[in-house]
Amino acid sequence: MSDQILPTLDNVQKLMQCLLGNGVQAKQSVTGPDTSKPYVLASYVDENDRIRRVLTCDLGLANSLGAAISMIPAGLATDSTKAGSVPDNIKLNLHEVLNICVNLFTEVSRERLTLKDMKVCAAGEAAPAVSQSIKFSVQIPKYSGGVMLTGSV
Amino acid sequence: MKILVVDDSKAMRMIVIRTLKQTAFSGFSAIEANNGAEAIQMIAEHKPDLVLSDWNMPEMKGIDLLKNLRAAGNNIRFGFITSESSPEVRKEAEDNGAAFLVTKPFTPNSFEAAIAPALA
Numbered sequence: 001m002s003d004q005i006l007p008t009l010d011n012v013q014k015l016m017q018c019l020l021g022n023g024v025q026a027k028q029s030v031t032g033p034d035t036s037k038p039y040v041l042a043s044y045v046d047e048n049d050r051i052r053r054v055l056t057c058d059l060g061l062a063n064s065l066g067a068a069i070s071m072i073p074a075g076l077a078t079d080s081t082k083a084g085s086v087p088d089n090i091k092l093n094l095h096e097v098l099n100i101c102v103n104l105f106t107e108v109s110r111e112r113l114t115l116k117d118m119k120v121c122a123a124g125e126a127a128p129a130v131s132q133s134i135k136f137s138v139q140i141p142k143y144s145g146g147v148m149l150t151g152s153v
Numbered sequence: 154m155k156i157l158v159v160d161d162s163k164a165m166r167m168i169v170i171r172t173l174k175q176t177a178f179s180g181f182s183a184i185e186a187n188n189g190a191e192a193i194q195m196i197a198e199h200k201p202d203l204v205l206s207d208w209n210m211p212e213m214k215g216i217d218l219l220k221n222l223r224a225a226g227n228n229i230r231f232g233f234i235t236s237e238s239s240p241e242v243r244k245e246a247e248d249n250g251a252a253f254l255v256t257k258p259f260t261p262n263s264f265e266a267a268i269a270p271a272l273a
Contacts, residue, residue, distance in 0.1 A: 018258035070164035096162040099209075100236045100257045112239040114209070 032149030061146030066094030189213025208235035
């Protein structure tokens with residue numbers, strides 16, 4: 001088994017482009033989501049139901065991903081981010097995007113992982129402690145985009 | 154050709170159908186179901202030529218839908234479109250009579266490569 005357990009920039013770029021089109025641009029980022037503001041947390045578990053990986057994203061990226069996948073207008077995504085919320089229709093889509101994002105982890109580690117939970121965390125709510133992490137910024141044409149963190153628990 | 158797309162995500166059903174339209178199988182009509190239980194009713198009613206199903210869904214999972222169909226003697230062509238890509242899942246799909254498994258996210262090319270042999 002490979003020692004690599006977190007996705008590379010190439011993994012993130014390819015998956016996002018495959019989902020949302022070739023115009024998506026991912027870059028490695030120094031900073032991840034600001035947890036003093038609302039953010040989205042996705043937890044991925046192994047076959048023993050233990051959380052092994054997490055993916056967090058700021059509301060800008062969460063609303064952009066959830067909206068862009070079914071072409072919900074960018075204005076709704078932007079307004080929701082400004083209001084500090086993720087509307088139900090975008091949340092449903094985002095759940096599917098984050099479900100597919102399991103492949104960011106399974107491609108590199110070959111472990112069998114599944115999305116256990118996705119939640120919108122309140123400002124200041126602590127994210128799970130991670131032993132390793134890599135952060136990315138993702139820009140989606142016509143949408144605001146934002147930053148995400150992939151971490152191993 | 155009639156294709157039944159089974160996925161609990163409306164967005165994903167839309168993306169599957171949009172991607173199918175970008176393949177050589179563009180001359181098809183699509184019908185949709187939200188889960189396995191709904192799919193069984195749709196199959197009885199509409200008799201599609203091909204079922205493209207998600208793996209994890211509420212009510213009835215894709216693998217249970219496939220097992221149910223085969224147990225009832227229905228040999229409809231069946232493929233999975235899922236974020237599950239482990240060897241165990243692939244084997245379970247194959248052992249139960251699935252023709253292919255396409256991993257999400259997919260491209261028109263990966264769709265075509267998987268579906269073409271199943272329809273040959």
